[in-house]
Amino acid sequence: MAYTGKVLRVNLSTGKAETEALNDKWAKEYLGGKGLSIKYLYEELEPGIDPLSEKNKLVLMTGPITGTIVPNSGKLAVAAKSPATGTILDCSIGGHFAPQLKYAGYDAVIIEGKSNIPVYLFIDDDRVELRSAADMWGKGAHETEHMISDRLGEVVTMAIGQAGENLLPMSCISTELYRQAGRGGIGAVMGSKNLKAVSVRGSKGLKAPDIRKLSAALNKIKKEDTLTEDNMWAYSDGTxxxxxxxxxxxxxxxxxxxxxxxxxxxxxxxxxxxxxxxxxxxxxxxxxxxxxxxxxxxxxxxxxxxxxxxxxxxxxxxxxxxxxxxxxxxxxxxxxxxxxxxxxxxxxxxxxxxxxxxxxxxxxxxxxxxxxxxxxxxxxxxxxxxxxxxxxxxxxxxxxxxxxQVKKLEIPGYEARGSWSMGLAYGTADRGACHLRAWPAAVEAFGDIDPFTIEGKAELVIDMQNDNSVKFSAIFCDFWALSTERMAEILSLILEREVTAEELTTIGDRVYCLARLFNEREGFTRKDDGLPERIHKDELTTGATKGKLLPKDEYDKMLSEYYKIRGWDEDGKVTADKKAALNL
Amino acid sequence: MTVKLQLKGPLKKYANNKDLVEVKLEATPCTLAELLQQFNIPASAISFITVNEQKKGLDAALNGGEAIVMYPRVAGG
Amino acid sequence: MKALFFHAEKCIGCKLCHLACTAQNEGEFNPRLARLKITSHYNREGLVVKGQTCDLCLSCVEACPVDAIVEKNGRLSFVEELCTDCALCVDICPNDVIVKKEKGIGVCVQCRSCTNWCPTEALTFEEVSK
Missing domain, CATH: 1.10.569.10 (Aldehyde Ferredoxin Oxidoreductase Protein, subunit A, domain 2)
Structure with a gap:
């Protein structure tokens, strides 16, 4: 149930689609989603490639809980080398694509090479086809999705619009019109391959030994831990x-x-x-x-x-x-x-x-x-x-x-001068300025931790990054505020073996360090972990953050502490000891 | 003594979906924690509370006349 | 007699009902085999939410030539040994919620897994007015 054990590899240059066995050892070490897609890319991509060349690969990766009745398990990881930053890039997209891919019989799709004409990929269980997208090229993602639905009926599609075709470093991939794999120019990776869309339909179920008991246990968790006070903002209001x-x-x-x-x-x-x-x-x-x-x-x-x-x-x-x-x-x-x-x-x-x-x-x-x-x-x-x-x-x-920006990725919606740990989260995020690798604003600016001190912030950010790395590898949605212990409990049910919170934290650490190693191989070091000068020099002028900035020396201290706790050296490189400890 | 209480987003359900309520304090001074109790709001549902625009802890004392805003817990970003 | 009702305005399109149904009745997670059809998707005009559920019209019971579908106390049951796989019930069901399987069919047996899982009470069991 947790894994189909199959990976679909599609080469757009040759037009060949083949299935291969999922690497079990890697699945154990990296779970799925973010972690496993980064592992495949780390092993398969040559260092220094142009992200928009045919040497880049696009990985669509599900996780062990995908397609099951685990609440908030509907997301898919989409990964490649980023055209925007040159770092590793993994995005998380919602909707209904991920479970369909699993029901079609695959844990992942790895898309390689480049088609010489615009195509879309159609995955219908064992039938895999590249079809012409000539009449869709130049159209938006919305019309593309509609055109494919007109032709294929009930399928789930991920598509790019003109921004992806024109290789914009800020182009995304859309599914069900309004849900995106948003950041780092992931849409341009599809565009560079002349791949307009991927559509999927699956009819194979996921079986479990005692599925009624499993469902009952998960329904109890849903009622006790998902539909609760601290999560209901998502239903009543959303972001x-x-x-x-x-x-x-x-x-x-x-x-x-x-x-x-x-x-x-x-x-x-x-x-x-x-x-x-x-x-x-x-x-x-x-x-x-x-x-x-x-x-x-x-x-x-x-x-x-x-x-x-x-x-x-x-x-x-x-x-x-x-x-x-x-x-x-x-x-x-x-x-x-x-x-x-x-x-x-x-x-x-x-x-x-x-x-x-x-x-x-x-x-x-x-x-x-x-x-x-x-x-x-x-x-x-x-x-x-x-x-x-x-x-x-x-x-x-x-x-x-x-x-x-950080690492050429534009900063998202939380001001680091009013939430110092957000500054560190942006500086150390694997794909450039990102609020999803760690979102300490929740407990700092919005909680009771002092936002204007560096004390304890390195540890806070690391814990959150590790936790989210597990979440995005399993793959749980970010919006369910579940504990590592709860993740372990659910994964124990799904993987049918005892999974501990400690094991998951190690996996999270491993995933985050592997992403760092990918970036290190591309030449990224401490010098790339800095923030724009405005954050250090320009005082804010209004509201609760009036007169605030994040002094450069304080940031540097926080960063050094972060490296130290992570087991990275002063230049931000993963140490040999750390690699050995994590089997990297 | 009364205070003005504003509940944001999902917290509104604790005051019959009203935006703003005038609350009679059971006794003064009382703390924010006691005010939460009065409305049966679990602390886990709260991100932070402001009293007269200032973020305050649950032990902050109220003497009447304050404007209180409660912000719900959020996740993810 | 009670049957399953769908309230589109409450539905969020999460498909937990489909998953719950197939876990209970098919021993697998497979939304396509669910004995109800709830869809929520965007077409060119906007959001379309639709639901098809068994309303106990009993067309299948009447149609089955070998009495493999039986109604008793307001509940359907399926007797696999009698079924000849003619699929007449599948064709005749006005709500299109009988699933044709490799062997036999699946009808809603009112197990209530779907209502038990639905997070928004978009599915309810209510008295059928006849």
């Missing part, structure tokens, strides 16, 4: 709930991270989104349904998520909810990562207002803002520059000190 928390604690990125509060936040917070919400939508096997389907007179979209609001509303000075919803829909269709897109547009706005370079767009300019997804995705006009992200813009036009 827009976080807007009020960030605003109150002064960590809501505003006008390109110049401030940590947004005067007009009430126009775009959860209450405002709820007023136009029509329905709640869940991923497979998820009782929490964080997805909010929204309809207004002019647009319809599932969203906006907190990150979209933070980066595309407050950070761009846009308080018109309708505009944010439409921007969200456009990004999902073109397949632009809303975090990187919003962050980059905000940078262009500040550059223009400061008179450093005129991008023709200013904070709050709704009309220009709404033109950006199309211009960027098609690399037209000013969009050609913006499509390459904030690091590229700063290299070309200046403003590096307020180009808000």
């Amino acid at each position: 827009p709930m976080i807007v009020d928390l960030s605003q109150q604690t002064g960590i809501l990125p505003t006008r390109n991270f110049q401030e940590g509060t947004f005067d007009e936040f009430e126009k775009v917070n959860s209450e405002a989104v709820k007023a136009v919400t029509k329905a709640k939508k869940a991923c497979f096997a998820c009782p929490l349904a964080c997805g909010k389907y929204v309809e207004t007179g002019t647009t319809r979209v599932e969203g906006p998520e907190y990150e979209t609001i933070a980066l595309c509303s407050s950070n761009c000075g846009i308080s018109d909810l309708e505009a944010v919803l439409e921007f969200n829909r456009l990004c999902d269709d073109y397949c632009l990562d809303t975090i990187s897109a919003g962050n980059t547009i905000a940078f262009a706005m500040e550059m223009t207002e400061k008179g450093i370079h005129d991008f023709g767009i200013r904070f709050g300019d709704v009309e220009k803002f709404l033109q950006m997804p199309e211009l960027m995705s098609n690399k037209e006009g000013v969009g050609a520059d913006l499509s390459q992200g904030v690091s590229y813009l700063a290299d070309k036009y200046g403003g590096k000190e307020f180009a808000m």
Whole structure:
């Protein structure tokens, strides 16, 4: 039940699809999802390759709980070498793709090479076909999904839009229109391979010895630990709930991270989104349904998520909810990562207002803002520059000190000056600035740990990174706040052997260190773990974080402590002892 | 003595889905923990609480007249 | 007589009902074999939520030429030994919720696994008004 034991390997250059046995030893050491996909890539990718060349590989990886009745088990890991950062890149996508892949009989798909014509991959149990996508090329992900459904009926599709075709380093992959593998330019990896979409349908079930007993045990866990007070925000509000928390604690990125509060936040917070919400939508096997389907007179979209609001509303000075919803829909269709897109547009706005370079767009300019997804995705006009992200813009036009990125990945929606451990989480995230590797803001800015001290922060971030690495390898959804012990209990049921919390923490550590080793092999060291100067030098001016910054020397101390606890050397390299301890 | 209590998101259900309620304190001074008890709100459901815009711990004392906002627990990001 | 009812406005499309049904009745997790059909997906016009459940119309009982589907006290049961695999019941079911298996068929036996798992009470057992 936990593994089908089969990997589908598709070579787009030769058009061949073959199945091979899943590497059992690796599955034991890395579980699945994030960990196992990174392991395959670490072993199979040559160092130093161009992420957009045919030498890169795209891995779609399920986990041991995928396809079962375990709550919140519907996610899929999508991994490759990142076109945006050159680091390892694993994304997590929801919807219903992952279980269908498992029911089709595969734990994973590894896609290699490059097709010479646009194609889509159709996996129908044992039947695997590459079909022409000539008539879909140039279209958005939404129409692509509809066209495939028209042809194939009930299938689940992941597709790219024009941003992926045009190889944008901020292009994502969409499924069920509104769910994304969002970051690091994963869509461009598909685009570079001339792969427009992957569709799947599976009819094989997953069997377990005493499945009724297993289901009863899991239903008890669902009732006691999933449908509980600390998780119900996802059902009642979804991520827009976080807007009020960030605003109150002064960590809501505003006008390109110049401030940590947004005067007009009430126009775009959860209450405002709820007023136009029509329905709640869940991923497979998820009782929490964080997805909010929204309809207004002019647009319809599932969203906006907190990150979209933070980066595309407050950070761009846009308080018109309708505009944010439409921007969200456009990004999902073109397949632009809303975090990187919003962050980059905000940078262009500040550059223009400061008179450093005129991008023709200013904070709050709704009309220009709404033109950006199309211009960027098609690399037209000013969009050609913006499509390459904030690091590229700063290299070309200046403003590096307020180009808000780490390792060329744009910073998401939590202000590090008001949550110091978030700074460390961004600096040490394996794929560049990311809030999902660790989200210490929850216990620091939003909890009772002092946000403005480095004390205990290295350990806090490491614990969270290890925990999330296990979560994303199993794969549980991030939004279920379950303990490591609970994960161990569930995995014991699914893997039919005793799994301990200690074993899982070791797996999490191993996964995180392997990701680091991948990056180390690509030349990343301590020098790449720094934050933009603004975080160290520009004091915030409003709200609970007024007068705050994260001093550079404090950050460096925190980083050194982090390396030490991790078992990495002063330059951030995984030590020989650590490698030996983790069987790396 | 009364305080103004605002409950955010899923916490609203503890006050019949009202945004803002005027609460009569059973005794003053009382603590935020006691106020939670009065509304049967488990501490695990809370991220943080502000009293007159300042983040306060559960042992913070209320004397009446304060504006209190309770923010729900969230996860993931 | 009670039967299964679906309330689209409460459904989140998580498919836990399909999983619960097949775990109970087929010994595997396989949404395609579920004895109900709940879908929630986006077409070009927006979100479409649909549910098909057994409403105990008894068309299958009447149609079965060998009495392999029996209704007793408001519950269906299936007698595999009698079944000739003609699949007439599958074709005739107006809600399309009888599953054709390699051998025999699956009908909703009111095990209530689906209602027990549904997190939003989108599935309920209610009195059938006749």
